[in-house]
Amino acid sequence: MDCFVRQEVLAGRPARHGGLDYARLRQEGVSPEEVLDFSVSTNPFPPCPEIAEAVAGAALTRYPDSTSGELRSSLAELHGVPPESVLVTNGLAQAIFLCAFAFADRGKTVLITSPTFGEYRSASEFAGADVLDVPAREKDGFAFPLLGLEGRVRTVRHSLVWVCSPNNPTGILPSKEELLRLLSACDDQGTLLVLDEAYVNFAPPGSSALPLLRPGLLLLRSMTKDYGLTGLRLGYVLGDPRHVGLLASLQPPWSVNACAQAAGRAALRARGYYEAQWAGIRKLAAGLALDLAEAGFPPLPSAGNFLLFRAGDVEKLQAFLWERRILVRDCSSFGLSGFVRVGVKSGEENRRLVECLAQYRKEAS
CATH class of the missing domain: 3.40.640.10 (Type I PLP-dependent aspartate aminotransferase-like (Major domain))
Known part of the structure; x- marks a missing residue:
């Protein structure tokens, strides 16, 4: 027997988000630690030691x-x-x-x-x-x-x-x-x-x-x-x-x-520990924006810890980056076909992303 279901539940459309697809990781035998996840926009640095104690x-x-x-x-x-x-x-x-x-x-x-x-x-x-x-x-x-x-x-x-x-x-x-x-x-x-x-x-x-x-x-x-x-x-x-x-x-x-x-x-x-992190992330964001532009992917100006840029064939770019275990956010779910968003990470991780993007641009041209 069919039970009553609220009509909004039947017609509702759950929002799409970035982040790791754990089912895919299991299917491909990939550990979450192997992936550089630029598809999310969170503080990339470790919590203060007191948090683990708490x-x-x-x-x-x-x-x-x-x-x-x-x-x-x-x-x-x-x-x-x-x-x-x-x-x-x-x-x-x-x-x-x-x-x-x-x-x-x-x-x-x-x-x-x-x-x-x-x-x-x-x-x-x-x-x-x-x-x-x-x-x-x-x-x-x-x-x-x-x-x-x-x-x-x-x-x-x-x-x-x-x-x-x-x-x-x-x-x-x-x-x-x-x-x-x-x-x-x-x-x-x-x-x-x-x-x-x-x-x-x-x-x-x-x-x-x-x-x-x-x-x-x-x-x-x-x-x-x-x-x-x-x-x-x-x-x-x-x-x-x-x-x-x-x-x-x-x-x-x-x-x-x-x-x-x-x-x-x-x-x-x-709080002081984190305020220093936030200031560092702002500097990293500015540096990543310059490096992305130099690699051929100039981003829009951003006040957040993420950057949006045109990427052309996003599916092709995502496949190229995934081979290198890098994940970026396809923005088609935002209504932005052809755009990619990347969160700001540590300097070394940002450099790896930019190097891979530059390599992609070189091979594509």
């Missing part, structure tokens, strides 16, 4: 604090907000789905810009909402489409607007003035702006919209990316206590495990 000391025989109380208090102190304005989540993906199911619904519409992270559309559609797209144009360097967004918001009342800052995969960083204008339009229409700042710590200092925080704005942050905690999954939301409380009521209990909470607290205590 994880090892986490209590495994009892349920974790379902509210992540200590970590939430530490994050509140870091950002100068009350603890009620913070919700700790199992990675940023959980935060995105919580926002979609709390503030979007059947018969409602949400706005996204494209190209951008696919989870905003996927989560909104699973929640039943219609998704309207305001595209950034390649001929304008994929500049933030403020006028299109502002016009849409003032024309029709939307449930929420998703913005990624810096944007994945283009690296575009909306200015404070642009965000203020968009916030003003959203406030006038009673529309919630959800600003994903997953990569903001890799952008120039002062890039965060935290000073703009108000009831109509939710900020999403990724400790997974900032602190290199990819295997633990850790994110958080900053916003008005009422909105944060609604998200908390929807969050499954014990979403954030004891190891992740302990690692998060240790990472915040070692």
Whole structure:
């Protein structure tokens, strides 16, 4: 007998992401350690030693604090907000789905810009909402489409607007003035702006919209990316206590495990260690951009820890690089056919990528 299935589940389209395909690795007999994975954009450097100690000391025989109380208090102190304005989540993906199911619904519409992270559309559609797209144009360097967004918001009342800052995969960083204008339009229409700042710590200092925080704005942050905690999954939301409380009521209990909470607290205590890493990554990104251009693959300017460039026949390039155990992100799922995105890694790893790309260009010509 067929059971009832929510129609959005039947019609939903899960977002595509970068990262290792473990089934493929097993099939080809390749160890994950053999692959240089440029398809993801996370902190490539080792966590501070205190994190391993904290994880090892986490209590495994009892349920974790379902509210992540200590970590939430530490994050509140870091950002100068009350603890009620913070919700700790199992990675940023959980935060995105919580926002979609709390503030979007059947018969409602949400706005996204494209190209951008696919989870905003996927989560909104699973929640039943219609998704309207305001595209950034390649001929304008994929500049933030403020006028299109502002016009849409003032024309029709939307449930929420998703913005990624810096944007994945283009690296575009909306200015404070642009965000203020968009916030003003959203406030006038009673529309919630959800600003994903997953990569903001890799952008120039002062890039965060935290000073703009108000009831109509939710900020999403990724400790997974900032602190290199990819295997633990850790994110958080900053916003008005009422909105944060609604998200908390929807969050499954014990979403954030004891190891992740302990690692998060240790990472915040070692903030200086990571600020030095972020500064180093910004320098590596600038150097990689120059080297890619010299190799014949000039990237777009980026405020993130990733670079986007035209690659022509992406399938052919991916096959060439995979023979050398290098993985890059095909951006066709972003609607960018012929483009590749690469995350910034260590200097030696970046040089290996550039050498292989130069060799590919030479053989192709």
